[in-house]
Structures are given as structure tokens and as C-alpha cells.
Amino acid sequence: MKVVRLLQLLVFMLTASGWWLWHQAWMNACLGLMAGAVTWLLWDSLKLQTLLRWVNRSHEVSEPRLSGRWGELVDRIRKLRKGLEQQRLEADQRLTEFMEAIQTSPNGVVLLDAQGRIEWSNRTAADLLGIQPERDSGQHVTNLVRNPVFSAYLQGIDHSKEVLMEGAGATPSSPRTLAVRLHSYGAGRKLLLTRDVTAQQQAEHMRRDFVANVSHEIRTPLTVLSGFVETLQTLDLDEADRHRYLDLMAQQSHRMQTLVSDLLMLSRLEGSPLPGRQSHLHLPTWLEDRVTEAQGLSSVLPGGGHVFQLRVKADADLLGNPDELTSAVSNLLSNAVRYTPAGGTISLETDRTASGGLEISVSDTGPGIAPEHIPRLSERFYRVDRSRSRDTGGTGLGLAIVKHVVQRHGGQLQIESQLGAGARFALLFPADRIGWRT
Numbered sequence: 001m002k003v004v005r006l007l008q009l010l011v012f013m014l015t016a017s018g019w020w021l022w023h024q025a026w027m028n029a030c031l032g033l034m035a036g037a038v039t040w041l042l043w044d045s046l047k048l049q050t051l052l053r054w055v056n057r058s059h060e061v062s063e064p065r066l067s068g069r070w071g072e073l074v075d076r077i078r079k080l081r082k083g084l085e086q087q088r089l090e091a092d093q094r095l096t097e098f099m100e101a102i103q104t105s106p107n108g109v110v111l112l113d114a115q116g117r118i119e120w121s122n123r124t125a126a127d128l129l130g131i132q133p134e135r136d137s138g139q140h141v142t143n144l145v146r147n148p149v150f151s152a153y154l155q156g157i158d159h160s161k162e163v164l165m166e167g168a169g170a171t172p173s174s175p176r177t178l179a180v181r182l183h184s185y186g187a188g189r190k191l192l193l194t195r196d197v198t199a200q201q202q203a204e205h206m207r208r209d210f211v212a213n214v215s216h217e218i219r220t221p222l223t224v225l226s227g228f229v230e231t232l233q234t235l236d237l238d239e240a241d242r243h244r245y246l247d248l249m250a251q252q253s254h255r256m257q258t259l260v261s262d263l264l265m266l267s268r269l270e271g272s273p274l275p276g277r278q279s280h281l282h283l284p285t286w287l288e289d290r291v292t293e294a295q296g297l298s299s300v301l302p303g304g305g306h307v308f309q310l311r312v313k314a315d316a317d318l319l320g321n322p323d324e325l326t327s328a329v330s331n332l333l334s335n336a337v338r339y340t341p342a343g344g345t346i347s348l349e350t351d352r353t354a355s356g357g358l359e360i361s362v363s364d365t366g367p368g369i370a371p372e373h374i375p376r377l378s379e380r381f382y383r384v385d386r387s388r389s390r391d392t393g394g395t396g397l398g399l400a401i402v403k404h405v406v407q408r409h410g411g412q413l414q415i416e417s418q419l420g421a422g423a424r425f426a427l428l429f430p431a432d433r434i435g436w437r438t
Contacts, residue, residue: 051077107195114188116140116154128178128194130168141192150180159183167196177201206380213381217259217395221252255395262397265327266380269404275321280435283350284312287360290326291348294333306337309347316350316358317435320409328405331398332362332425340366340422356431357411363424369417377415378403402427409433 108125159182167176183191344365381396417423
């Protein structure tokens with residue numbers, strides 16, 4: 001390119017000096033050379049100006065049509081700009097995808113500037129903290145999240161650990177717990193991460209309650225057994241008292257055995273694969289056996305004398321784990337027997353659901369259950385009346401077992417009751433668990 005430009009300069013200079021020589025102005029030949037050089041520089045500067053105007057205002061000025069080395073430079077600039085534009089589009093696309101991923105994150109993300117003002121937040125953070133990203137952008141976060149725990153954490157120095165605080169919309173009946181943590185980045189900016197740990201907190205509370213309840217349920221019969229053993233060892237009892245104490249010891253031993261058996265059943269239900277459909281339970285025969293068992297329990301309880309009704313409206317097979325299904329129905333009938341006064345009626349019925357599934361229900365004429373207790377009845381060791389439960393020998397695990405069994409078979413447990421009007425417990429099984437014969 002340098003050679004070409006030098007040749008162009010010489011042509012302009014020689015042309016100008018030749019004109020002066022033609023007119024026999026030898027003294028002005030040098031002036032001719034200078035004039036040629038200036039003319040060339042002006043012509044070359046015009047091309048440069050055209051190129052710069054296009055580079056600086058490419059969106060307004062069309063691409064110049066230059067020849068020679070200037071044209072080659074235009075072509076290289078065009079290719080370079082095209083490559084840079086493609087890189088920018090790809091970077092924008094990656095940024096858009098990254099922002100979409102953060103928006104769909106189950107954890108809340110808030111970007112704060114050096115003064116603690118909100119620069120951006122995703123939808124999860126807006127829901128957890130009760131803010132509106134568009135409206136609250138630029139607002140100080142502590143003006144929107146008015147929680148003493150959060151304010152103290154934000155103003156503190158140590159952010160190495162997360163803190164727990166109440167989330168937006170939390171109520172006593174519907175608690176919401178958030179884990180919040182700050183991370184510093186950039187020039188004093190902060191990244192605020194939030195996550196909903198309500199389920200974890202509830203699971204932890206349930207675990208502690210479970211351990212406490214198991215300890216209590218086992219300690220009570222153990223205390224009774226220990227007292228009776230000490231009595232038998234230290235006192236000279238007549239035969240009648242001795243037999244009475246031994247009977248009471250046998251009852252407490254049976255109570256502990258039942259509790260351990262129910263705990264093992266729950267453990268198996270939670271840790272084993274879902275039941276298949278190879279085993280068939282013929283409803284009329286199987287449910288008749290369950291009623292016979294319940295009648296036997298009714299005959300040995302004080303009072304007893306319950307009236308049992310069995311109504312199987314359709315002939316079908318129930319597909320699943322026979323032991324689990326038997327345990328579920330037996331638990332419902334056992335509860336009905338224990339909580340229904342002597343002479344009351346207990347009904348076991350089956351019916352076909354609108355979706356082609358099966359409903360097995362156990363109804364009684366007992367005292368009924370207050371509405372506030374119904375949502376918690378299937379919790380482990382939850383009791384409406386602790387004293388009555390112990391009198392009737394219940395472990396507080398029966399309905400928890402029933403719920404696990406029916407859910408493992410793709411169904412659900414429904415409970416309906418009113419105080420003074422008895423209770424109805426229904427097991428709803430999907431159509432793929434039923435083999436209809438009629």
C-alpha cells in the first residue's frame with residue numbers, strides 16, 4: 001500500500017511540474033511539484049474523511065465505494081464489524097437465557113447497590129419478600145422488608161451464615177420461613193439470596209415431635225411394667241392379686257408390641273418400592289374377613305355389642321399389596337370400634353367412583369370430630385383426646401399408616417365428620433388398581 005500511495009504522489013507532483021515546464025517556467029518547477037503534492041494530499045484526505053464518516057455514522061451513512069487500498073480497508077472494517085455484531089448478539093442471547101434461568105430459579109435473587117437499594121430481583125424473591133420488581137426498583141430494601149431480623153443482618157458485618165426470618169404472607173395457621181444470606185460483589189454491591197425453608201422447618205419439628213412422642217408412648221407402659229415387677233418382687237401377694245398384676249403387665253406389654261409393630265410398618269411403607277398389580281384381593285370375600293375381625297375386637301372391649309353393616313355394591317378385585325391394604329382397612333375398622341359407643345353402628349361400604357375407580361368407606365355413629373382436628377388426623381401420634389386414646393389402646397399411628405398405604409396405591413384418604421354425627425373415612429383408589437367383574 002505504501003508503494004502505491006508513493007506512486008500516486010509522484011504522478012501528481014510530476015504532472016504539476018510538467019505543466020510549469022511546458023510553459024517554460026523553470027523557476028516555478030518546484031512550485032509545481034509542491035502543488036501536485038498538495039493536490040494529492042487533498043484527494044487522499046477526502047477519501048479518509050469519507051471512510052471516517054462511515055465508521056462513525058454507519059447507521060446513517062451508506063458504505064463508501066472506494067477503490068484500491070482504501071476499498072480493501074473498507075472491506076476489512078465491514079467484516080470486523082460484522083464479527084463484532086455477531087458476538088454481541090450471541091452475548092445478548094446468553095445474557096437473556098441466563099436471566100430467564102434466574103427468573104425460574106426456586107431461590108430468590110436480589111441485586112443491591114452499595115447503598116442497599118434494589119437494582120433487580122427475580123419473581124421468586126418478589127414472592128418470598130413481598131416486593132414488586134418494577135415498582136420497587138431503586139427503593140432501599142429495608143423500607144420494603146420491615147423485619148427486625150433482616151434489618152440487623154443487613155446492617156451487620158458478618159454475612160458468612162444465613163439467617164431465618166418470617167416470609168411475606170405468613171400467618172399463624174400458614175407459617176412461612178425464609179433463609180436469607182448476603183454475598184458481596186463488585187464495588188460494594190451485594191447479592192441477596194432467599195429460599196423457602198418452611199417444609200424443612202416443619203419436617204424438623206415433626207421429627208422432634210415424633211421422637212418425643214415415641215419416647216413418651218414407650219415410657220408410660222415401661223413405667224407401669226417396672227412398677228408391677230417391683231411389686232411382685234417385693235410383696236407377698238395372694239394368687240388373685242398376682243394374676244391381676246400379671247394381666248395388667250400383659251396389657252402394657254401388648255401395647256408396646258403394637259406400637260413397635262406400627263412403627264415398623266411405617267418404616268417399611270416409607271422405604272419400600274411402590275406396590276405392583278400382581279396380587280388381587282376379591283372385595284366381597286376380603287372385606288367380609290375384615291368385618292369378622294372387627295366383630296372379634298368389639299366382643300372383647302368393654303361394652304362392645306356394635307352393629308356391623310357390609311355393603312359391597314360391585315364385584316371387583318383390588319390390585320396391590322395385600323398386607324398393606326388389609327392393614328389400612330383393619331385400622332379404619334379398629335378405630336371405629338374403639339371410638340364408637342357400645343351398641344353403635346359401623347358400616348363398611350364400597351362404591352364405584354365417577355372416574356372408574358373404587359371407594360371403600362368406613363362410617364360410624366361415634367361422637368364425631370371437630371373440624372379443626374380433621375386436617376391433622378393422619379399425622380403421627382396426633383390425638384383429638386389423648387386420655388380417651390390411651391383408654392382405648394390406640395397408638396396414634398393408625399391413620400398415618402392408612403394414609404401412606406392408600407397414597408402408595410395411587411389413591412387418597414378423605415375424612416368427613418361433625419361433632420355428634422359420627423365420622424366417615426373413605427379410601428379412594430384409581431381405576432388402574434381395580435379389576436371390575438361386573
